Amino acid sequence: MEYLGLKEIRNGLVILEGVENAAYDEIVTVTTENEPPRTGRVIQIDGDVAVVLVFEGTRGLARSGTTTRFTGRQLEMNLSEEVLGRVFDGLGRPRDGLGSVYPRVRRVISGQALNPANRIYPRNYIHTGISAIDGLITLIRGQKLPIFSADGLPHDELAAQIAAGAGLPVSGNKAGDGFAVVFAAMGAQHDTAEFFRRTFIEHGSFQRTVMFLNLANDPPTERVATPRFALTAAEYLAYDLGYHVLVILTDMTAYAEALREISSARGEIPGRKGYPGYMYSDLASLYERAGIRKGATGSVTQIPILTMPGEDITHPIPDLTGYITEGQIVLDRALFHKNIYPPINVLPSLSRLMKDGIGEGFTTPEHPAIAAKLFAAYAEVGDARSLASVIGEEDLTPHDKKLLALGQHFEEEFLRQAPYENRTMAQTLALAQKLLDMVL
Numbered sequence: 001m002e003y004l005g006l007k008e009i010r011n012g013l014v015i016l017e018g019v020e021n022a023a024y025d026e027i028v029t030v031t032t033e034n035e036p037p038r039t040g041r042v043i044q045i046d047g048d049v050a051v052v053l054v055f056e057g058t059r060g061l062a063r064s065g066t067t068t069r070f071t072g073r074q075l076e077m078n079l080s081e082e083v084l085g086r087v088f089d090g091l092g093r094p095r096d097g098l099g100s101v102y103p104r105v106r107r108v109i110s111g112q113a114l115n116p117a118n119r120i121y122p123r124n125y126i127h128t129g130i131s132a133i134d135g136l137i138t139l140i141r142g143q144k145l146p147i148f149s150a151d152g153l154p155h156d157e158l159a160a161q162i163a164a165g166a167g168l169p170v171s172g173n174k175a176g177d178g179f180a181v182v183f184a185a186m187g188a189q190h191d192t193a194e195f196f197r198r199t200f201i202e203h204g205s206f207q208r209t210v211m212f213l214n215l216a217n218d219p220p221t222e223r224v225a226t227p228r229f230a231l232t233a234a235e236y237l238a239y240d241l242g243y244h245v246l247v248i249l250t251d252m253t254a255y256a257e258a259l260r261e262i263s264s265a266r267g268e269i270p271g272r273k274g275y276p277g278y279m280y281s282d283l284a285s286l287y288e289r290a291g292i293r294k295g296a297t298g299s300v301t302q303i304p305i306l307t308m309p310g311e312d313i314t315h316p317i318p319d320l321t322g323y324i325t326e327g328q329i330v331l332d333r334a335l336f337h338k339n340i341y342p343p344i345n346v347l348p349s350l351s352r353l354m355k356d357g358i359g360e361g362f363t364t365p366e367h368p369a370i371a372a373k374l375f376a377a378y379a380e381v382g383d384a385r386s387l388a389s390v391i392g393e394e395d396l397t398p399h400d401k402k403l404l405a406l407g408q409h410f411e412e413e414f415l416r417q418a419p420y421e422n423r424t425m426a427q428t429l430a431l432a433q434k435l436l437d438m439v440l
Contacts, residue, residue, distance in 0.1 A: 005065075012058055013051055019045075026070055026072065028068050032060065086210060119293065122291070128166050139351065140354065143290065143302070159305055182234040183248050184226050186255050187251060187258075224258055235300060242298045248302075249303070286304075329344060330348045332344070363425055377406055
């Protein structure tokens with residue numbers, strides 16, 4: 001069905017009346033004179049009134065002379081193994097000039113709800129080469145483990161390093177066959193997007209990577225579709241082709257801001273800090289697409305990255321993300337100011353699935369004990385530093401002095417790594433044991 005004219009245009013939305021037999025999530029094509037066709041999605045139906053979210057934005061549209069065609073289908077993506085080594089825009093269209101992907105299958109980007117009874121409990125780890133993560137906040141296959149950052153902290157560099165160096169725990173801890181990365185950037189600057197692309201090429205991981213780039217000058221309405229295209233590609237690679245897929249989504253704050261903008265345009269009653277009341281379920285519809293399905297060889301693991309507004313970990317975005325996911329990796333500005341990279345604060349960080357994915361059969365039998373002891377020892381360092389600031393280091397007990405030394409060596413030798421240094425698990429645990437020997 002085609003309809004001529006619009007009732008209203010409002011901040012990325014167009015509203016039509018007199019619409020018959022429209023369906024929620026139905027894709028429409030919006031055309032106007034001297035403008036290329038645009039893609040939209042029905043996001044609300046009230047009688048014969050349909051609200052359509054236009055992904056490319058509404059600039060240049062007019063209420064008269066605009067034609068809206070309802071396609072009767074949902075938004076789909078062409079999929080085959082050819083997506084590896086490709087760069088797409090936020091709507092899944094090729095951005096690298098290499099033409100369209102020859103489709104083996106077409107999949108609806110909204111995905112399908114996965115019955116919890118069909119999930120396999122996540123076990124075994126993904127090697128990142130970063131000691132703080134591999135040793136103390138281990139990333140488990142099928143897990144969703146976000147990175148909580150803030151403006152000015154090197155989360156982009158950390159995301160690129162993880163994507164370039166992550167792999168299955170095989171000989172030499174290099175990425176083995178059957179491992180792939182799906183990288184989605186939302187609201188990224190041009191130089192940031194180019195940084196990611198260049199990094200993947202320089203470190204030899206580009207051919208196993210699928211990139212989806214929604215740039216800062218792209219319409220915000222496009223950002224709500226970008227992670228769904230990325231996750232659809234990841235699910236195909238994992239459950240159809242048997243890859244173990246690591247999905248990196250950055251920045252989820254940009255996604256949530258787009259969600260708030262759309263909600264405001266729809267005239268919805270705002271929730272906390274103006275975000276829609278359904279933001280929890282919306283984020284869950286993305287995060288819960290991680291996992292391992294029964295009968296499938298592959299897995300989907302997620303690392304969402306978000307910048308905490310005002311560095312407030314209780315802000316709705318990190319707060320709701322923490323409820324849905326299985327832990328978090330927290331970047332720390334104080335460590336960053338000490339020139340420590342990556343500036344991961346291990347004390348507020350945790351991986352809730354770590355205990356079931358390390359130890360005998362996964363990493364090494366001694367890994368759980370070493371990790372627990374090192375974490376406990378470093379937790380005492382803060383108390384020793386506070387006491388030293390009051391009475392002076394020279395009046396501390398011998399044990400407290402050892403703790404001060406442990407804290408310094410932990411940050412300078414264990415946390416600090418050269419950019420793109422890929423440590424083996426054996427190297428990480430050897431460093432950890434060396435630190436423990438200082439206080440035990």
